[in-house]
Amino acid sequence: MTDLLQQLLNGLSQGSIYALIAVGYTMIYGIIQLINFAHGDVIMVGAYVALGCALMGLGFIPSLAVAMLTCAILGVIIERVAYRRVRPVSRLAALTSAIGVSLFLEYTMMYFLGADIRTFPAGFFPERTYSLWGITINNKDLLVLGTTLVLVIILQYIIYRTRTGKAMRAVSFDGQAAQLMGVNVNSTVAITFFIGSAMAAAAGLLYGIYFNTVQPLMGLMPGLKAFIAAVLGGIGSVPGAMLGGILLGMTESLVAGFGGSMYRDAVAFIILILVLLIRPTGLLGKGVQEKV
Amino acid sequence: MKKYLSTLIICLVLAVFFVVVQLGINNGFITGYWVTNLYLVGINVILASSLNLINGFTGEFSLGHAGFMAVGAYSGAIITANLGLPFPLAVIVGMLAAGLTGVLVGLPTLRLRGDYLAIATLGFGEIVRVVLMNIDYVGGASGLRDIPFVVNWPIIFFSVVLSLLLIRNFICSSHGRACLSVRENDLAAEMMGINITYYKVLAFVIGAALAGLAGVLYAHYYTVLQPRDFSFMLTFDVLVMVMVGGLGSLTGSVVGAVLITVASAFLQSIPELRMVIYALLLIISAVFRPQGLLGEKEVSLKILQKLGGVFNGAVGSKQTH
């Protein structure tokens, strides 16, 4: 019984990492219906920037701020250079471009910094482990879960309670009509990328601390998994992304914990295919209604 | 009459090319390393043109090519290495297995919209890799070894020529026209009485079977197979070739495969930079030429004639001065 609880807890902490990444993923998809394949690699860049700050002696919060700002700008640049022209032309060209951006970020990083795994300096984030009834939990787990919750609340607030959010929903609903109503579509999309990429940087820093690894390909798998989580939760829905992430993490943890560790990745992809076939709108998605 | 003539010219050019290369290999004029690259070009041409059949001609964005190639490679290798049966049977089984997998994957997933299909097929490729890693019969992670070394220049040459011929004839047939109509507007195509699922799956299966053929050739040239050889990076490599050559251009795929393979050989010493260049090629072609760098145009004798005409004209005009 404690084993099962511990496994679920392992799943919860793994899942909240997926959720953290998926939240930004789903927001960008919700607005422009583009699979931002490079989202995972923005996470990687965020982790490297934060690592650089940490090595220069900055503390946790300043490193986080610098990383978020850098990645937010990077996100806007990516959108401007690689997506803006193609988005209206062809979704597939946009996806190709996104794959290109992903490879570009990965291998540029590898070219300049090498493929070596890097780690955060000891003491950058003081770790603590709590034990209760035979179940252990780490303060990193709590940090990741808490951050995800806070981000979901902030995002929901921005989307449903601010003018920018209103513009985002309008663009998401019908870009052309929104433009006719006086919404500046391009700047709304840019703001979306700004916010989404800043969140990716936060996810990157937390991921880097959580697994104590920073390397150029670190964003690839988590990016794909986060996408699966977003689809599972209903792509475009922010609470859905969180739910999907946690469910995916728990499923993977149970699969891996009970003898199927080899099939962990395969199970995730099978979930993706099944959801797409059976319920393409996901758990919390509502067809073509307000999706942000 | 002219049509026959151009066919003959093409045959002749191919024949001369075949013989020249064969002589070059025999005389050691083309050294081992370039022979390898030549074979690699052949395999890549098959991969690129078959992916183009799916992505370019039918407009279904598949990222599962590494998976189909793996299925073909492994089933072909089982025939020769594990069962000791002859190579031609391996080719047939490899293509059939990959084609059948194409049906199994295609039937459900081809209902999905473009980018969802891309991710679903990418997922399929990863599933294939994980499954292969867990089957002890094919060596698990350490892979299949001691596959007979069969592949030589004639085998590569005729595989490439036949694959291209198959794809070309398919595109030019009424089936191919139907596929093109699905790409341009599937709703309109359906209204015209075209069974779009049938044609989508048909193109998908042919593409998968040819990827399987490439896999069999790969297995019997490198003689060692490991699941990790077939990660989705391989699909991305092929995608770069297709995009550079032009979505929907068969000759473009050939040019793309040749260019990228040769470029990759020259960039051997700086692999990260090679990937950066690939990435830039993908972005540039997607942003500025969504139909690929060479677009949808086919390189044919007609264009050559036109070029010749321009060239002659230029020469002529010079002479008058």
Add this chain to the structure above:
Amino acid sequence: MKVFKKKGTAYVALFTALVFLFGVFASGCGGGDTQTADEDSIKVGVNFELSGEVATYGTSCKNGIMLAFEEVNEQGGVLGKKIEALVQDNKSQNREARNIAERLISDGVVAILGPAVTGAVQSEEPVATAAKVPILAPAATAPEVTFDEKTNKVKDFVFRVCIIDPDQSQVMANYIYDELGLKNGAIMVDKNNDYSVGLGETFKEFFTAKGGKIVAEEGFISTDTAFKPQLTSIAAKKPDFIYVPAYYNQVGLIVKQARELGIDLPFMGADGWDSPKLVELAGAENLNKCYFTNHYSVEDPSERIQNFIKAYEEKYNATPDAFAALGYDTAYLLVEAIKQAGEADSVKIQQALENIEGFEGVTGKLSYDEKHNPIKEISIIEVVDGKQKLIKKMQPDK
């Protein structure tokens, strides 16, 4: 006019057919040998994983090799000639490893050093054997690299410098059972990695043959970062130790996550652990009670080892790992073989390698058995507060 054109096409067709026939005949004839030896230098191929997933091992090997060649060339080279190393990157891909072997052979190398990992060496082997160019593999530990069990034949042109997997796992099994007195083990292997799988399987055989019990077996994939599910289920089976024969980048995470889960068991492993990164990844205090087998130890006081470490640190500003030491030995082994062959000729070098006796390297004294496997001592190392401590050197039972 029509007839003429038809005749024309017929001629063309005939010509085409003839050309094809000629081609088929030509394919039957043999090729010539066009290699010419350069008089001033001896060309050696250096084919390693300098990028891609196992780039760190390849790079370390290459660094060790280049250091050795530099030393040799400073002292006037071998047989009065300088050694010219042709360094190529195989991107951690088997197919590239083979392509590069082709390229190096056409560039006229007398031997190929590398690649680092087993699969890549096996991929290049047919090419090198066909060209009769010896391969010296510094770190390919699988028995099949030099010996084909199906045909019961030695691969004549492949030599390795490292100890083989079964020797390492046997020594570790003996040490755990006899000296630490632990009887119930768990095994966790990287299923994506034949090295790890091989070590895990042979360890299980040796350990159970001695009377020990394996109570849990788990796997993971190289790209995994989350190991808590597997560790939780291993801990539930209450083993005395966990054997994780994998590379340091996963081992570091595994040990760290185990300690986070409150699992205080000793971890054991093999030479893939040896890297300064291990301590960085896992944290020094987490690595206490961890042991691994290795080819040598940086703590070994012998003069040969300490000189090598000093030279390496001067050149690369880093502590050498086992791969660097093996690379260094591989290069000197080749130099020794060229000296004994008396001529930089690939076939003579192969013969000299077969007869190598008592070659003194950083990683121990080396002679080859009939399967081209070195007979060497194995070091058992304990990690104490992030520092490696040499416990003892053991010989595998034969």
